[in-house]
Amino acid sequence: MNRFEFARATSVAEALSLVAEKPGSVWKAGGIDLLDHLKEHLIEPPRLVDLKSIPRMNTIDVDPGGNLRIGPLVTMAQVAAHPGVRSTYAGLAHACGEAASPQIRNVATIGGNLLQRPRCWYYRLASYRCLKKGGDICFAVGGENRYHAIFGDEACHAPHPSNAAMGLTALGASLVLQSSRGTRTLPADQLFTIPGKDPRRENATDPDEILTAIQVPAAPGMRSIYASVKEKAAFDWPLVSTAVALRVDGGIVREARIMLGAVATVPLRSAAAERTIIGRRLDNATSEAAANAAMAGTQPLSDNGYKVELLRILLRRTLRSLA
Numbered sequence: 001m002n003r004f005e006f007a008r009a010t011s012v013a014e015a016l017s018l019v020a021e022k023p024g025s026v027w028k029a030g031g032i033d034l035l036d037h038l039k040e041h042l043i044e045p046p047r048l049v050d051l052k053s054i055p056r057m058n059t060i061d062v063d064p065g066g067n068l069r070i071g072p073l074v075t076m077a078q079v080a081a082h083p084g085v086r087s088t089y090a091g092l093a094h095a096c097g098e099a100a101s102p103q104i105r106n107v108a109t110i111g112g113n114l115l116q117r118p119r120c121w122y123y124r125l126a127s128y129r130c131l132k133k134g135g136d137i138c139f140a141v142g143g144e145n146r147y148h149a150i151f152g153d154e155a156c157h158a159p160h161p162s163n164a165a166m167g168l169t170a171l172g173a174s175l176v177l178q179s180s181r182g183t184r185t186l187p188a189d190q191l192f193t194i195p196g197k198d199p200r201r202e203n204a205t206d207p208d209e210i211l212t213a214i215q216v217p218a219a220p221g222m223r224s225i226y227a228s229v230k231e232k233a234a235f236d237w238p239l240v241s242t243a244v245a246l247r248v249d250g251g252i253v254r255e256a257r258i259m260l261g262a263v264a265t266v267p268l269r270s271a272a273a274e275r276t277i278i279g280r281r282l283d284n285a286t287s288e289a290a291a292n293a294a295m296a297g298t299q300p301l302s303d304n305g306y307k308v309e310l311l312r313i314l315l316r317r318t319l320r321s322l323a
């Protein structure tokens with residue numbers, strides 16, 4: 001690991017100036033993903049700016065209208081255990097509570113989880129100069145690709161890794177980003193970018209922007225759920241996952257957001273599955289039809305065709321459990 005400076009910021013303004021002072025400096029939250037990058041020389045920043053001491057970055061608040069505000073430095077374990085999140089936003093609590101392992105969830109923050117980089121083993125090894133590192137080839141094509149994306153004909157096939165992103169996009173959350181240029185709010189589903197835009201990046205944040213809050217709108221009558229299939233019960237990323245948020249009225253689905261995870265370079269919203277259930281009763285037949293509809297457009301690689309069937313079954317079961 002190269003030498004770097006460590007600076008602790010006590011306000012957003014101080015954090016911004018600490019990064020501006022030394023170009024190439026990076027934010028540190030829990031440090032789980034950052035440390036992996038430093039150890040493998042994937043990044044060599046001159047300075048790490050720790051965000052943990054900034055007030056209001058690690059609190060969860062519910063306003064009188066029922067809207068949720070989550071500080072990005074709140075740990076995954078705290079989100080999963082919060083009574084207000086568990087009762088109203090169960091899908092988000094499940095998503096955060098199933099990530100990684102108890103030890104990691106107690107350190108990893110929800111902001112860092114959203115902004116972690118993909119786990120593709122070719123990207124993670126410095127010796128492979130893949131598209132994400134400015135190279136001109138995705139080694140997963142024609143290589144070891146059993147964990148890679150099955151949707152999209154993008155040049156890069158690294159699947160999106162974040163559990164929190166699944167729960168938040170299903171709930172229509174938005175993100176507050178602050179830089180020296182001001183503050184902007186981005187819907188969570190616009191945060192993630194496809195490799196076609198620039199394969200070296202996975203999100204629309206600028207390097208000098210800090211995620212300062214996550215806002216989840218009040219969801220009266222909305223039910224949500226997250227489910228995944230993994231090879232191991234802990235210390236592992238999902239092979240496939242889904243997050244679903246539904247509003248059912250008089251037995252009929254009125255509103256639905258269905259997200260598919262670990263199968264594309266971004267959390268993938270399935271409009272086809274949503275169309276299949278909106279205006280209908282959610283029973284076994286509609287659950288099955290929606291799961292089939294969601295598989296349209298899959299393009300598995302040589303070794304990950306099994307993910308198509310796994311995802312279909314997971315989505316069908318998840319919808320049935322909501323029914």
Ligand SMILES: Cc1cc2nc3c(=O)[nH]c(=O)nc-3n(C[C@H](O)[C@H](O)[C@H](O)COP(=O)(O)OP(=O)(O)OC[C@H]3O[C@@H](n4cnc5c(N)ncnc54)[C@H](O)[C@@H]3O)c2cc1C
Pocket residue numbers: 026027028029030031032033034035051072073098099100101104107108109110111112113114115116117161162163164209210211212235236237238
């Ligand atoms: C064995 C193992 C299993 C795992 N399994 C899962 C899993 O199943 N699901 C899952 O989702 N994750 C999983 N993870 C990933 C882990 O959850 C993430 O690495 C962790 O959540 C990152 O959070 P952090 O606070 O440590 O972020 P850091 O490592 O501190 O930061 C990550 C990135 O986000 C940036 N960043 C952090 N906070 C901010 C902010 N407020 N504003 C701007 N930029 C910011 C940092 O600069 C950095 O680029 C696993 C990790 C391991 C090691």
